[in-house]
Amino acid sequence: MQLLQDYEGYVADREQALAGLRRYENEATALEIEQSNDAVHFLYIDKISEAASAFLTGFPGTCLYAAKANPHPALLRLLWAAGVRHFEVASIREIESLRGELPFAQLYFMHPVKSRQAIARAYALGVRHFAFDSLDELRKIKQETGHAEDIALILRLSVSQVGAAYPLDNKFGATLMEAPLLLTHARQIADKVGVTFHVGSQCLEVEAYANAIYNIANMLDGCGVEIDIIDVGGGFPISYPDMEPAPLQDYFDVIEKALKECGFGDLEIFCEPGRAMVAAGGAVAVRVELRRGQSLYLNDGTYGSLFDAGQLGWAFPVELYRAGRLEVPSETSLFQLYGPTCDSIDKMKEHLALPDDVCEGDWIIFRHLGAYGYAMQTKFNGFYSETMVAIEAASEIV
Ligand SMILES: *Cc1c(COP(=O)(O)O)cnc(C)c1O
Numbered sequence: 001m002q003l004l005q006d007y008e009g010y011v012a013d014r015e016q017a018l019a020g021l022r023r024y025e026n027e028a029t030a031l032e033i034e035q036s037n038d039a040v041h042f043l044y045i046d047k048i049s050e051a052a053s054a055f056l057t058g059f060p061g062t063c064l065y066a067a068k069a070n071p072h073p074a075l076l077r078l079l080w081a082a083g084v085r086h087f088e089v090a091s092i093r094e095i096e097s098l099r100g101e102l103p104f105a106q107l108y109f110m111h112p113v114k115s116r117q118a119i120a121r122a123y124a125l126g127v128r129h130f131a132f133d134s135l136d137e138l139r140k141i142k143q144e145t146g147h148a149e150d151i152a153l154i155l156r157l158s159v160s161q162v163g164a165a166y167p168l169d170n171k172f173g174a175t176l177m178e179a180p181l182l183l184t185h186a187r188q189i190a191d192k193v194g195v196t197f198h199v200g201s202q203c204l205e206v207e208a209y210a211n212a213i214y215n216i217a218n219m220l221d222g223c224g225v226e227i228d229i230i231d232v233g234g235g236f237p238i239s240y241p242d243m244e245p246a247p248l249q250d251y252f253d254v255i256e257k258a259l260k261e262c263g264f265g266d267l268e269i270f271c272e273p274g275r276a277m278v279a280a281g282g283a284v285a286v287r288v289e290l291r292r293g294q295s296l297y298l299n300d301g302t303y304g305s306l307f308d309a310g311q312l313g314w315a316f317p318v319e320l321y322r323a324g325r326l327e328v329p330s331e332t333s334l335f336q337l338y339g340p341t342c343d344s345i346d347k348m349k350e351h352l353a354l355p356d357d358v359c360e361g362d363w364i365i366f367r368h369l370g371a372y373g374y375a376m377q378t379k380f381n382g383f384y385s386e387t388m389v390a391i392e393a394a395s396e397i398v
Pocket of ligand 1: 066068069088110111198200201202233234235236272273274275276
């Protein structure tokens with residue numbers, strides 16, 4: 001009975017979620033009909049739902065989607081339709097956009113450094129969870145929420161980034177040495193107190209989460225402060241051509257085991273996936289505007305959705321669309337790819353293997369770019385793409 005109701009609700013919501021988005025059976029049809037001058041972003045309806053289900057059913061706690069990975073309104077609605085009710089946000093714009101799209105969503109303001117206006121506005125809009133990593137930020141939160149007690153204060157700790165393909169450590173986070181004093185102060189202010197960390201994005205080391213949890217347990221043992229929440233952050237990886245991570249369930253199992261061993265079984269547990277929730281659910285198609293020898297000039301680049309491919313040199317699964325059909329690159333040679341802006345750093349760090357006869361007008365589809373693709377675009381030089389279309393059935397080429 002319960003299941004049937006959920007299922008019906010889900011289907012209805014999903015149709016609503018996609019309202020306003022053009023839908024196509026596959027990528028080839030989409031590119032054929034769109035005739036877009038800009039890059040084209042694909043949203044794979046089923047893959048988004050699958051990833052959401054994996055987190056909602058597998059993770060031993062509450063799953064917050066980190067909105068920065070891809071804040072497209074249709075994607076946010078699709079996640080809601082799949083059952084995601086909690087969202088991690090970092091700015092007032094993210095908060096206002098989510099409030100507009102999903103009025104009943106629960107929002108968690110997890111940026112450790114917030115403006116005073118942002119704190120006050122967030123509280124007025126119903127946000128009750130705030131991260132901090134210093135006494136000064138704690139004071140700001142206290143003042144700007146009008147000394148509210150109905151808030152949860154979550155201390156961001158800096159933890160080892162070993163195993164992360166994209167480390168995030170040298171910017172935010174209190175040390176374990178600083179933590180007891182900060183937690184003691186937070187306890188005096190708020191109803192609920194917690195700790196959070198981020199092991200680094202695309203974390204290929206399952207044990208990184210367990211190590212962070214053990215370190216937190218040691219710290220708490222030493223200082224006698226009680227906490228209510230442990231938030232293990234984001235960092236869950238997906239597969240890219242050069243990076244094959246352990247299954248997601250292994251991460252959940254390791255986290256659950258560490259939490260139990262440390263006596264945290266009764267606390268509220270959160271995670272904040274960004275990449276792993278949406279990467280496989282998106283792709284971007286970019287067009288070759290000119291070929292000069294082994295150089296290709298594209299209509300999207302490092303100031304657009306190819307930041308990770310360009311600046312980090314990450315490899316993505318690619319396909320080609322030309323002559324009306326999709327193909328996996330074969331008989332390849334290496335090409336230097338350039339983005340469309342006039343800036344000379346707008347180029348891919350690593351060469352890409354593409355068919356020898358790739359030419360102007362061909363589209364290159366970068367898969368697994370549902371995270372940090374669309375979201376990373378700037379408007380520099382007028383090159384960016386708002387063209388997002390939903391794809392019913394991802395081609396099974398990859
Ligand atoms: C970016 C970010 C996330 C999401 O990280 P992923 O590596 O994409 O999972 C989660 N929490 C915070 C605080 C972040 O800044």
